[in-house]
Amino acid sequence: MSGEELLLRRCKFVLVGDGWVLRDVNVVVRDGVIASVGEEVDKSGLVLDCSDKVVIPGLVNSHTHAAMTLLRGYCDDAELFGWLKRIWRVEARLTPRIVYLASKLAIYEMLSSGTTAFVDMYFYPEETAKAAEELGIRAALGPPIIEGVGELEGSVARAKSFVKDFGRSRLIVPILNVHSIHACSRETLEAVAELSRELEVKVHIHVSETRREVFECKKKYGLFPVEYLDRLGVLSDRCILVHLGWVTSWEIELIREKGACVVHCPSSNTKLATAGFFPFKEMVRSGIAVGLGTDGPASNNTLDMIREMRMAVLLQRNNYWDVDVNAADAFRAATLNGGAILGVRVGSVEEGYLADLALLDAYSVRLQPLRADNLLSAIVYSASGADVVATVVDGRLVYDREDEEKIARWREEVRRIAEELNKFMASIAGQ
């Protein structure tokens, strides 16, 4: 692992942003920030020969539940509400240690597939934060704010102390995590709105994921979910709204007006058969920042953002019956828009951006024949997370496939973690 000075030398290709390709340039990183992209050479820190590599901005997974690696493949064949029932039964038994281990497993998978930041919602976020800081990935995290009047005060206090504890971390972005309008009362949502204003942190919430949620919200409150959130004062430019498979056109207008961000999770929505139709084009045309998320590995079942970009385009083309949504849209969603969602300057390989980068093997068979003109296509449609050979977060080389010793250590730890998680799952089954 390097310090925060880094030279990526003679990069075969740099995919600066969607469709903007440079060849044979150097990327100089100082203090964790991209200092130049071009001819400058600065060998004061670590030097990586990139003549056989493609450099892209690190990918931002804008919605996940990382520690749900624990539940990967545990319940694949249920729709959302039945699925949640089974999942919540296991989650009631979670311990901080299990969340720590399962988060580490997730972070190994993310770093090794080019993801440099993730927005997470799960129990014991301090455990996930610990794992993120240890392994060097960026993460937006916060305690789940739970239902019930007596409990609410405790939740608010926990959220405040989390913001205090992690507010100055270089890697952790504190946020407020609220499950959904169907799992939280009106009072809780109002308290969250107030807290978000007070602490100036973002609110991360599942919205309009299923038809049933929309139906029940309309029946109970006479409002659609986004309207309801707006009425309670939750909707603002600090909001990260996830799913929106059943959103209406006038709710899109509300989202735009208030400046909220949204996240599309195509694999999870299809796998859980939530149906609906995330209106990607309408969102983008309204100027809303659309991010991409894998959702938790129990409903995906991977954390591979490259696969998610491909899935996003393919699903949109299936649903719209046209080819308007393309590789550039998906790439922007997974990079620059992810930066907007995090509120951090990442998502482009340009001077002044934080040095969150992924390096891919330019000679991977899957990507051939590779050229500047089909590079973006190769990354979005043809690449696999496994083509990533190195990952840089905040200027530090946190994953390097060529570092055999470290890879062997990771592999051994992955093996130990998997064993412990399997033991935990067996103990649950026995109860």
Added chain:
Amino acid sequence: MSGEELLLRRCKFVLVGDGWVLRDVNVVVRDGVIASVGEEVDKSGLVLDCSDKVVIPGLVNSHTHAAMTLLRGYCDDAELFGWLKRIWRVEARLTPRIVYLASKLAIYEMLSSGTTAFVDMYFYPEETAKAAEELGIRAALGPPIIEGVGELEGSVARAKSFVKDFGRSRLIVPILNVHSIHACSRETLEAVAELSRELEVKVHIHVSETRREVFECKKKYGLFPVEYLDRLGVLSDRCILVHLGWVTSWEIELIREKGACVVHCPSSNTKLATAGFFPFKEMVRSGIAVGLGTDGPASNNTLDMIREMRMAVLLQRNNYWDVDVNAADAFRAATLNGGAILGVRVGSVEEGYLADLALLDAYSVRLQPLRADNLLSAIVYSASGADVVATVVDGRLVYDREDEEKIARWREEVRRIAEELNKFMASIAGQ
């Protein structure tokens, strides 16, 4: 590369078929055939330690145009008919050498992602056959049968000579390749039907891929595409019908009656926005053998059958709004049903089946925590083609990631091929 005697020793898991898992068993291969799966040990040939591996049946890509690796990322944002126009312009310039090189590239990608057989439709199939035999993959191939009366005799003669030349090959299955009802005349289709009966070989054809095809067929002949094929005598148990996104319920009944096989290509259909809805459930319930295909790498843009299995389930769940289609359906489509389509006994890790196998890394981070009860899920939803560490076709170890010398040679050849294909593309652009 080994001979055809092989011992896979102490396999951590064997996924025999959909959902049937064995642990800690040996797989003995003799003369290219699986001789036993269990406790037997036979060290007369090559011995592979599989204590950290998962053994699955090799995957069958039931529809592709392998040499279209040449056109990967060349035209990503067009619907089928516009796309074909651009593609056909390049294809008019194809040479046997380019097809040979592009086929090799495709086969490297297929073998390294666990695909052991493919059904191909492309120009200069003898070049693809040569590449397949050199690299040791199984392939169903045949000359494209082209339009026009004068030409038809030549096409029939070429098809006959291809069947004669390759009929006895262990790896090549000769077939008749007919593009579609919209690109072939009635006379051509009738000639193909006759030839298929005479030579006892399968007919491989794109059908009901777009709404426009169905509309024009109905207008011209008063029949839906499958009805039309039936009327011309093409529809039989030697038929491989590809796409069927716009098939009707009574055409499904016809397909079942005649015993034809079908192939679903979910990535290609979504990427080209052909819309429609491949009725997977209705097909399977009718007892029709449904296979899976990537289609060509210009409309996918990979040849990764693991990704295709995942895509199949996800797309079906999106379209049906329920979770009925599951991992087992996709796995069967990519293995046993692929065997039925090829007409070759592959697709299961059982005594008597041909030894076409893929070995995956049981400790890949993406698959953890792995257990017997989530193994099928891990393969279909979580794995990537890159988790394949070795591939066996016809009992021969044709890909082995641990064989560093051979991998370096492959890598060097991939690089050379990519360069030559890029030069060819540049020469086309200049004309």
